[in-house]
Amino acid sequence: MRRAAVALSLVVMVGLALIIPGAFAQQDPIKIGVIQPLSGSVAASGNYIRMGAEIARDWINGRGGVLGRQVQLLIEDNKSDPKEAATAAEKLIVKDKVPVIVGAWGSSMTLAAMPKLEEYGVPMVVETSSAASITKRGNPWVFRISPPSEMEALGLERYLKDLGVKKADFLAVNTDWGRGAVGAFGDILKKSGANVGLAEFMEQAATDMNAQITKVKAGNADTLFITTAVEQITLVLRQAQEQRLTRKIVTTGGSSAPSQLIKQAGPAAEGTYHILFFLPWFPEAMPDGKLAKAFVDEWNKRGHPFDGLTEGFRGHDGVLTAVEALKTAGKPDPKAVRDALWKVQLMGLNGPIKFEKDGPAGKESGQSKPSIFLVQIKDGKIALPAFAKK
Amino acid sequence: MLGATYSLLGIGLTLVFGLMNVVNFAHGEFYTLGAYATFAALVLGSVNFFLAIPIAIVVGAAAGALCDRVLLRPLRGASIDTVMLVMIGVWIAMQNAELLGWGGVAKNIPTPLPTQPLTAGPVSVAPLRLFVFVVSGLLILGAHLVLAKTKLGRAMRATFQDRETAALMGVSIDRIHTITFAFGAGLAAAAGALLGPVFLLYPSMGDLASLKAFSVVILGGLGNFAGAALGGLVLGIAEELGAGYISSGYRDAVGFIIIVVVLLLRPAGLFARAERVG
């Protein structure tokens, strides 16, 4: 019988553990779900976005919240794993009953969470993911403020001549993001009459890229496009310098944190170009200079790493978008928020946010058209290239 | 270049397995610990870079000794899977503790060495990499000398050969196990301290290190010191060649494929002498 008792108590414990937390659901603040990779391989970026989201929350609450209620962020870790992203979405929607979610960083995580949005009818503001398929799948609950690689490449098109790109190689992280960027930028280059050389990939966790750099060095391209997280860019730049690779280097994706590169790669970063979506060095040059300035100041005041700003702004914009939709909807109801998202028109840190229809007719997802900026590292400082100044 | 640090990682792992029959999944975490300890000593404690490395080794070894004393000693005699799973738990806990303590943002260890590469004819080498290679080589040599020449080393080898007989000869098995584990952890920490400045520091950096260490160990034969040292070099070279000639995406596959082939052709490891049967 003792065996039975022990087994029974285990079952009861699990049951209680599952049920009790749900019993204390509070009514007061309006909840917004946030799904980010807070641990695992891409934890750094996910944490910056969390910090940005928290600033937006505090500002909004400081202004009296939304609909007369405070905003509460329910932050979930997707551990850089799609299964966890789906589970987190399920939890946020079903248990916490959030009317809107901001997330889920990587494209595979967003794609894994998307069936849940459709299943329960809850909208999600996608803040980072770049895969084209996210808005092309016909999921009418998806609203993306980050640019898919195609859009980013289009944004670069106008600078291609000034950059003087004739033939370019690609070095990208072997993920949906890196693969997508290589395709998109390659298409734009071909369209504008430049040649596309090598496309080399590296694993997300790889630390030694010498072999890829050797291959690039053996080619005759004039430009190297790099798409990966800032840590890996640092390593690539350092190793490229060790190998004396002389190429014009352009990083894509907007998260390359040039000031971090200056610190960690030093002279190896000199002369490189970076596509960014937020320029914390020149807040006044941003579409809403005052907002940008305030955000940068607040970020520094909180002691967050300055280098995280190029990512953190997305958390702010994501939450701001969600709150704006809540305000328009007038009630924290997922369906109303979804309808309201179509009407959102606001100025974020990146620039204007307004959703256009994308994807199969009748089931369109929302896609905002983000602003795209280009900076260069010059004399150990970040500079706007002459041709990119407004 | 990296081969030498792979060897350091592999030697630690192989010793722990050979002597203690523990599959140490937390091995990479001692590597991470070594890297962060260097960072802490250097940046927070403003200690000289060359002093920070031995500090990191000591910290790693101390953590290893603690881990053995607290977790492994009471579990001696438990099945190998149980112990392995405990180490998996340690791995998860340590990695997340690092995440908690240091944050997920990558850190950089500044070095006093010049970044301009040294050139000798067609070969160019970064001074830092040369430094890493030389120090790793010295550490491997040192570890070998400890094992081959000292009384402690003899006791360790005796334990490896035959635990009961060693115990009869008055060797304290518990003590030897603690020392072995600390030794392995210290070597892993040394690898972390050395590679930290080459790469960047982040909490999950140990995962890749563990993977490499396992590849090295299997290449060299489980429990085989010389095999691990050679295995590290072979893996380092094979990866370079593999990435150069095959698609770079399959770079890490090279390690796996070597493991499979070696296992099938020479299950005792590439450098094991044929065992006498009977």
Place this chain on the structure above:
Amino acid sequence: MILEVRDLAVRFGGVTAVGGVSFGVAAGTVTSLIGPNGAGKTTAFNVITGFQRPTAGGVMHDGTTITGWRPHRIAARGLVRTFQKTSLFPGLSVHENVLTGLHLRGRVGFVAALLRRGRVGAEERALDDEAERVIGFVGLGARRETLASALPYGEQRLLELAVALAARPRLLLLDEPGSGMTISEKSALAALIQRVRDDGITVFLVEHDMRLVMGISDRVLVLNYGRLIADGSVTEVQRDPEVIRAYLGTGATRERA
């Protein structure tokens, strides 16, 4: 001859363990293989039961060459062995040990195990009865549910014998079954071996205890440095001058086995 070994040689690198040995084992007898340590007795056993490939020579069972066969196939022909070092299924009970030994007597395969529960049940009952019989035969009836690893040493050796008997041997090869046993246990073992033979099972024995060997053997083979130096009845072998020399020469180290 139930078993014939012809010109058997086994070399490890440069070391010769067995160097060209030929002998036969007659059906229905107890035949012993003796010799000083390192004489190649266990190696010969290993070759006969398929655990070791010979460098040269062959093994025939009932006129069929079984050299190089895998051990389980040889076992299926009725050649079953025990081991010098105690070899049991330590985590299983006495009953489960014997049931596992009965493997060859069952027919149920993967598909039947999943689909034909009725047949499995019938077979399991039959095997259970058989296990009961074997356990009773070696006198471990009272220990049925004890874990093998928890048995005292002497009973572990009996259990080994039971597991081997469960495999329904026609030729039972025992590798030092009496080592480590007390004198009274050994005499019980001797009686047991004779009962096994009376059941029609040929016994081939490697043993150091001369009293045990001489008491029960119908025939004795003597191996020294990998060569057969004597082959005959107990009395013949005891008088053989070469045997006496071999034993006196190495007598000092012999007891260490």
Place this chain on the structure above:
Amino acid sequence: MRRSGSRIVVAASLVAAATAPAWVWNPYHLHTLIMAGIFAVLALSLNLLLGYTGQLSLGHAAFFGIGAYASGLLTVKLEWSPWIGLVVAIALPALAGWVIGRLALKIRGAYFVLLTISFAGVVSLVSVNWMELTNGPLGLPGVPPLELALPWLGEVSLRTKSAYYYVVVAAVALCYLVCLGLVRSRVGRALVALRENETLAESVGINVTHYLVLATVVSAAMAGLGGGLYAHYTRFVSPEVFLFTYTVTMVIMVVAGGKGTLAGPVLGAVLFTALPEVLRAATSWQWQMLLYGVLLVIVLFFLPQGIVPAVQRRR
């Protein structure tokens, strides 16, 4: 007497499991239960190798992932019926298991572990790099849900959680019965003999190769079934299915639950699927995985044999 006690518990849990959708009103908890069910299939599968033959496969995520991809690819790219996909999700890993089993003839213990890790590593890299087949890191979105065509009810979509829950429970029951059938027969004893003493097993006529390959094939097939169920449930497959963490989770479930027992893996799957969710509710994200690791160490420290054997010993 004691037996009847445990029977009551078993019966009660069976009734609870069978009626769960009726009283688990929160779909999130049902989701957790479905995931627990899928992991129970995986844990049972791993247990067959680890618990019975004593061979630890640390590449089990490979079989799981192959199953998920097989079903995902057939249904997404060729638009075959998910049921056929599910069958292939069982067959293909079984084939892979056969290959691994054959390769592993002479390899045991730690070497087997490393062989399986490497196998998983290679498969995972293929899934990332073979863009034409797998979509690479982009993954396969839009895996269709399982549909059931019943002649008297018309087409029933198993899209709803409670319906899918029963599919998963049926799969767990099936795997449990397969394991039970094997274990309680001559076949199971042969597997255990492999674990306990391979040499002795051979000497009493057990064909070690045959049973090792058999165990690997059955185990791989079950893991593949788990993968297929996963693919049609989350409706998205990406290379992350090969993550080492999946294998680690399975091993945790088996060893902590009690390897070599049938109830252990199932209990382990339920507990260790629920634990992260409990931690999710109990603490902020920073502490979740840290506590998970610590709890794992504690469980093993005090119950090195696993929960079920510990409970059995105390009866």
